[in-house]
Amino acid sequence: MSENKSGSGYVEAEFTRDSKYISDRITSDGSGRWPVERGRYRLVVARACPWANRSVIVRRLLGLEPVISMGMTGPTHDERSWTFDLDPGGRDPVLGYERLQEAFFARDPDYSRGITVPAMVDVPSGAVVTNDFPQMTLDFSTQWTAHHRAGAPELYPEHLRDEMDEVMERVYTEVNNGVYRCGFSGSQRAYDKAYDRLFGTLDWLSERLESQRFLMGGQITEADVRLFTTLARFDTVYHGHFKCNRQKLAEMPVLWAYARDLFQTPGFGDTIDFPQIKEHYYVVHADINPTQIIPKGPDTSGWLLPHFREQLGERPFGDGTPPGPPPAGEQVPADHGPGGIGHRL
Template sequence: MAAGGAFERDRSYLTTRITADGRDGRPVEAGRYRLVIARACPWANRAAIVRRLMGLEGVLSLGVAGPLHDERSWAFHRDPGGRDPVLGIELLREAYERRQPGYPHGITVPAIVDVPSGEVVTNDFERITLDLGSQWRAHQRDGAPELYPERWRDEIDEVADAVYRDVNDGVYQCGFAREQGAYDEAYARLWGRLDALEERLARRRYLVGDTLTEADVRLFPTLVRFDAVYHGHFKCNRQKLTEMPALWGYARDLFQTPGFGDTIDFDQIKAHYYVVHHAINPTGIVPRGPDVRAWLSPHGREALGGRPFGEGTPPGPPPASEAVPPLT
């Protein structure tokens, strides 16, 4: 917690990279690594989306921590016997400790674990998605999209940085603020940025260019959690997402795009935030709403043009073992 009661995220990460040539830490190798996520976590959601879009399911296995955890770690409490079936661990902390005994920072997802050693290789969420899109090319499916094209990188970085500061992290700065002034400042920045994004997306289908990019992958996980969690739980309550026409249409467009909505489990999202954050919701009561079936309603964004996958193609359905419950 920073001065004045402002929330400050610990961004101390294990930054070892997994690259095609291995010169920056570890080499890309089919079957060697396991991507650990939690369906509840927006930062992990990014990695799940990119893995799906790139078609890496067959070469990079997926471990899914449950939505509930305590101060020790994310846990595999939904798996048989309460253990990850590949890593054999109950708590993700065990993989961090194998990498660095007494690991002093947060036990975060996403994390990529080296299966033979059981050690976390990296939990640098920004670098993970970029590398899945670039360094794993030899294993990507035919038709995988280019999410970080050279000609758009400066604009993608500019948009994504603003989205991270004011929206992705901004909702947490509202929710975890300890003083009114810190909350008011975060709230103003959040809504200033959302208003700017509403204006931007009123005239274009995607954030940068005319195809899906890394910028869209980074904004979507916050938007999809907004009405279910951030609006009330984190006091981001000027408006609901459903009351912002462009952002709501854009979010539904992405949700209905293969690789996005098929990574979302609203029950796990709500269970995590409303049960784990005791200081914000001491009763642990999980709200029944909102009605998530609205995510499947027509969005009309095709009229703005654009091709979601550019010269590529949509991914096929997720493996049955990774399918999330249908919206009901």
């Protein structure tokens, strides 16, 4: 959190995200240190994290599962790192690590910034290649094309990129990061400002989506992936835990129908683990929730209600096709989905 002085001299403690990531890229032209190569890299994620959830969805929509393996940490972490506590023996079976921190130290023994997911790790060296999550998913679309599945959708169409980039920037600033600016505000003034910006943008998104099925028109793009991961967590954690409580998502008709439409699309809802999401936020953010009590609600069965958005268009994947079922070992447990258990026991 940083303190920014306003023009009036009032100091408002506004949350500022550390966005200095390892910015290396894995590219297809062979010009860099990290070439696209089947089986060489491991995507490390946490199901609880919205930024990591993006990469899980895009990897799945494009059919990159056989090409980029995936390791999953548990839903909580301490001040040091995410840990592989879901794996037998508490170690990632490919990297052999107990903590994601080990991959960052393999890259730089003096690494002192945040240990974040998603992270792409070079399996031969065990070193992190990048944790630059916004670029990572765009590169899945543009650099890994030789390995896309047959029927993979075009998630970053070249003719839409200028407008998409503007939409995604606003979604990131005001919604994806906006909920965090509400939750971690250090003053009433900072919170009020963040709250107004968040809901002003949600109103703008509702208007945009009232007459078109997806953010960029009639088919799914990366812009929808980026908005979805925040909407999927809105009622479960952001509404209460982060004080984003003007309305629940379920009380915003257009956005609620849009979010259900995506949730019921293969590759989206089947990546959402509600108990892990709740455990992460309510346990890790002890400064906001010092008791670390995990709420039993809300009821998530509404995610499966009809959305009727197909009336706006019938081609969510454009000329492509939906992905198949998640690979073995990557399925969300059935009781962690809509209407499942309240929290992990």
